[in-house]
Each structure stands twice: as structure tokens, then as C-alpha cells.
Amino acid sequence: MEKYILQTKNLCKNFKKQKAVNNISLSVRENSVYGLLGPNGAGKSTTLKMITGVLRPTSGQITFEGHEWSRKDLGDIGALIEAPPLYENLTARENLKVRTTLLGLKEQRIDEVLKIVDLTNTGKKRAGQFSMGMKQRLGIAIALLNNPKLLILDEPTNGLDPIGIQDLRKLIRSFPEQGITVILSSHILSEVEQTADHIGIISGGVLGYEAKINPGENLESLFMEVVRKNER
Known part of the structure; x- marks a missing residue:
């Protein structure tokens, strides 16, 4: 029997008279990469912000590890939503030191996450001098500090060059083997197709x-069919 680390049931979010998220029911399997696909403005970020406690749902339910989600569960969730929250005048290590101090974590965790994201040798270089790919990896390192069971990455490849995308894809694929489930949101079909085990559109x-990705499936055709159906 497959175990779900996260499920939502009839999740809704209204902004005044606009319904940004309408009865979404997701099922995210443990130790997998779940690709959340959709065009810009589809409701992906709003959904992820509710899961991470940034926004309060208008209605519906979120279940984490079999129980109703509460703010205590944020200790097991790491997230990179929108731009990485970096102090650009600080080094990678100094950025992480600020967070370990705030979270009351041991300093040895800094070296562990720097190794995971391959930023060990950045020395005294300030984050403001990093490439876009390095900034994204540092943002992921920050999200990993608390040893999360669930890692949420919202459009993590935005602005990256092909090498940066390939490096990030390899990094994301390594997480389930470490016991970390990943929700990856994107509007880039090829990126999700090469990274995710399951998708939701x-x-x-x-x-x-919502289903498992099948080898040889025409994801573009499926995506356009779903999007056009919901636009009608």
C-alpha cells in the first residue's frame, strides 16, 4: 500500500470575489517527486502557499503524514517559493548561519547542506555575486536546513541556463533517495517530464x-487538453 505524505481535499482559496484555487484534491506519495504543472496564474503558487502556511485556505483540508495539517508541521517542511530569501552581502555560509541561529540548529548542519547543493567551495564570495543557478541552490540549502520530510520548490529553474537546469534536475532527483519528498511546480513541461514521478495539472x-507519468506519454498533448477543458 502506497503511503501519502501530503493530501489536500477540496482546497479552496478566494481573493474577494475571485476563486484562485477551486476544490483541489492532491495526493503526494512519500519519497517521490510530484510535478505540479500549470500555466502562469493557474493557482500553483497559491496552492503551495497554503501548504506552507503563508496563506490560510478559504475552505478545504490539508493532511500531512496522515493527520490534519497544523503549523507544527512546518518543522518538517522546507520551501523555496519565488525568489531565494538571500542576504546578498553575506556569503553562503553566513546566510546559512543566520538561519541556523534563528532555528536553533547545530552549526554542523551548514556543512551538510552546502555539500548537498555543491556550494562548499564558495569561500568569501558574497551571495550577490552568485550566478542565478548558485542562488537557487543556496535557496534550496536554506530550505533543507531543518531536515525536511517534504521539500516544496516553486518554479526553481526560472532564469537558469541549460547547465544550471541540468544540475538542479540531478539534485532534485537525488532527494527521494534521502527520504525527502519533493513537490516541484513548473509551467515547463519538459522539465517536469524529466524530473517527476507523478504529475498534477x-x-x-x-x-x-493527476496520475503517474507514463513512459512515452505525450505530455504536451495531455497538458493542452486539460488546460483548454478548464478554460471553457
């Missing part, structure tokens, strides 16, 4: 499709 705030 959101359009117009509605989850129109």
Missing part, C-alpha cells in the same frame, strides 16, 4: 488531471 484554479 492545474488550470484556472482546478486540478484537471
Whole structure:
């Protein structure tokens, strides 16, 4: 029997009269990469912000590890949503030191996450001088500090060059082997196709499709079919 680390049931979020997320029910399997696909403005980020406690759902339920989600569960969730939260005048190590101090974590965790994201040898170079790919990896290192069981990455390859995308893809694929489940949101089909085990497709705030990725499946055709159906 497959175990789900995260599920949502009829999750909704309204902003005044606009329904940004409409009865979304996700099921994310433990130790997998779940690709959350959708065009810009589909409701992906709003959904992830509810899971990470940034936004309060209008209605619906979130279940984490078999129990109703509470803010205590944020200790087991790491997230990189939108731009990495970096102090650009500080080094990678100094950025992580600020967080370990705030979270009350042991300093040895800094070396562990720097090794995971391959930023050990950045020395005194300040984060403001990092490439986009290095900034993204440092953002992921920050999200990994608390040893999360679930890692949420919202459009992590935005602005990256092909080498940066390939490096990040390899990094994300390594997480399930370390006991970390990943939710990866993107509007880039090829990226999710090469990285995720399962996908959910959101359009117009509605989850129109959820299933395991099948080898040889025409994801572009499926994506367009779901998006157009929900636009009607």
C-alpha cells in the first residue's frame, strides 16, 4: 500500500470575489517527486502557499503524514517559493548561519547542506555575486536546513541556463533517495517530464488531471487538453 505524505481535499482559496484555487484534491506519495504543472496564474503558487502556511485556505483540508495539517508541521517542511530569501552581502555560509541561529540548529548542519547543493567551495564570495543557478541552490540549502520530510520548490529553474537546469534536475532527483519528498511546480513541461514521478495539472484554479507519468506519454498533448477543458 502506497503511503501519502501530503493530501489536500477540496482546497479552496478566494481573493474577494475571485476563486484562485477551486476544490483541489492532491495526493503526494512519500519519497517521490510530484510535478505540479500549470500555466502562469493557474493557482500553483497559491496552492503551495497554503501548504506552507503563508496563506490560510478559504475552505478545504490539508493532511500531512496522515493527520490534519497544523503549523507544527512546518518543522518538517522546507520551501523555496519565488525568489531565494538571500542576504546578498553575506556569503553562503553566513546566510546559512543566520538561519541556523534563528532555528536553533547545530552549526554542523551548514556543512551538510552546502555539500548537498555543491556550494562548499564558495569561500568569501558574497551571495550577490552568485550566478542565478548558485542562488537557487543556496535557496534550496536554506530550505533543507531543518531536515525536511517534504521539500516544496516553486518554479526553481526560472532564469537558469541549460547547465544550471541540468544540475538542479540531478539534485532534485537525488532527494527521494534521502527520504525527502519533493513537490516541484513548473509551467515547463519538459522539465517536469524529466524530473517527476507523478504529475498534477492545474488550470484556472482546478486540478484537471493527476496520475503517474507514463513512459512515452505525450505530455504536451495531455497538458493542452486539460488546460483548454478548464478554460471553457
